[in-house]
Amino acid sequence: MEIDFSEICYLKNPSSNTLKADYRQFLLSLYGPTVIDITNKESDDWYVITTLLHGNEPSGFIALHQWLSQKKKQNHINFRFIICSVEAANSTPLFSKRFLNEGLDINRCFNHVETSGYYLRANIIEHAVKAVNPKLVIDMHNTSGSSPAFCVSAHMDKQHLKLASFFCENLILSHITLGALMEINIDCPVITLECGGCNDIQANQVAFEAITTLANGVDLTSSHKQTIKVIHHPMRLQLAKDVSLAFGVEDQGNDGVTIISNIEQFNYGKCHAGQILGWLDSDGLKNLVLLDEYKQNVIDDYFYFEDSRLIAACDFQIFMATRQSQIAKSDCLLYITA
Numbered sequence: 001m002e003i004d005f006s007e008i009c010y011l012k013n014p015s016s017n018t019l020k021a022d023y024r025q026f027l028l029s030l031y032g033p034t035v036i037d038i039t040n041k042e043s044d045d046w047y048v049i050t051t052l053l054h055g056n057e058p059s060g061f062i063a064l065h066q067w068l069s070q071k072k073k074q075n076h077i078n079f080r081f082i083i084c085s086v087e088a089a090n091s092t093p094l095f096s097k098r099f100l101n102e103g104l105d106i107n108r109c110f111n112h113v114e115t116s117g118y119y120l121r122a123n124i125i126e127h128a129v130k131a132v133n134p135k136l137v138i139d140m141h142n143t144s145g146s147s148p149a150f151c152v153s154a155h156m157d158k159q160h161l162k163l164a165s166f167f168c169e170n171l172i173l174s175h176i177t178l179g180a181l182m183e184i185n186i187d188c189p190v191i192t193l194e195c196g197g198c199n200d201i202q203a204n205q206v207a208f209e210a211i212t213t214l215a216n217g218v219d220l221t222s223s224h225k226q227t228i229k230v231i232h233h234p235m236r237l238q239l240a241k242d243v244s245l246a247f248g249v250e251d252q253g254n255d256g257v258t259i260i261s262n263i264e265q266f267n268y269g270k271c272h273a274g275q276i277l278g279w280l281d282s283d284g285l286k287n288l289v290l291l292d293e294y295k296q297n298v299i300d301d302y303f304y305f306e307d308s309r310l311i312a313a314c315d316f317q318i319f320m321a322t323r324q325s326q327i328a329k330s331d332c333l334l335y336i337t338a
């Protein structure tokens with residue numbers, strides 16, 4: 001598919017004809033990144049919601065379509081929704097590709113020196129975000145595996161904490177620079193809302209409630225306390241270069257890394273020291289890399305290798321563990337926080 005990376009489409013207060021009968025038809029009617037402005041004459045304030053940066057993470061888009069179709073009114077704000085990786089989401093089967101086979105993960109292309117292809121598209125999306133001088137930006141995603149909802153932010157200040165507390169109970173404070181949209185320099189709070197796994201029924205509801213909450217207006221200055229647990233210093237567990245990956249329930253003597261089949265279960269709770277998380281070939285921990293926020297490999301601090309088993313060396317929390325091999329290989333197996 002030939003992609004025009006400089007293209008972005010604008011819709012303003014779309015009618016029900018434009019929105020089609022359901023979100024699938026609506027998606028099929030789009031052909032590239034699309035900005036939808038829902039204006040409110042009584043206000044100059046804008047909230048920006050981005051979604052579908054990853055084509056296989058539909059909850060934000062489904063919720064947005066539902067909210068627009070119900071023609072709910074928003075209070076004293078204007079909304080700018082930006083639907084990003086339309087081509088990836090649109091390729092068959094719908095919502096199955098994080099990005100196109102020959103493409104790049106656009107949520108790794110922001111704040112980059114490159115200015116062509118997907119980097120150009122990231123620049124154009126960033127420009128569309130900043131153009132309305134928003135009061136806040138929410139980037140909606142689904143986790144690759146089944147998971148409760150949580151927020152991720154690069155900043156820990158009152159406004160970010162307050163904003164996250166409207167949507168979920170946990171905020172991961174991350175200083176890892178990946179080229180994600182939430183890392184752009186902008187003078188307002190920006191958070192990523194991970195609504196839960198795309199097959200988790202509640203994830204669409206989380207996204208819809210987030211839009212409804214925002215539509216009622218959120219006061220980030222009020223001292224009214226909402227609790228949120230802040231989780232610091234996430235680290236990414238990745239395969240070392242050219243290491244093969246399998247999932248299984250026992251040691252099958254595979255080359256490279258075998259991760260336990262029920263790894264996604266750990267997204268819901270703590271992983272305790274001594275827990276077996278998989279099996280490794282004779283190269284042991286050399287098969288894996290655990291990068292902290294200084295990009296140091298700290299794999300030996302958190303795991304050990306014994307009788308071909310990969311074992312947790314201390315208690316930690318696991319996030320975003322996935323059984324989707326392609327994502328586990330190309331992005332990371334999971335995140336951990338101490």
Ligand SMILES: [Zn+2]
Nearest residue numbers: 054057141142
């Ligand atoms: Zn995502």
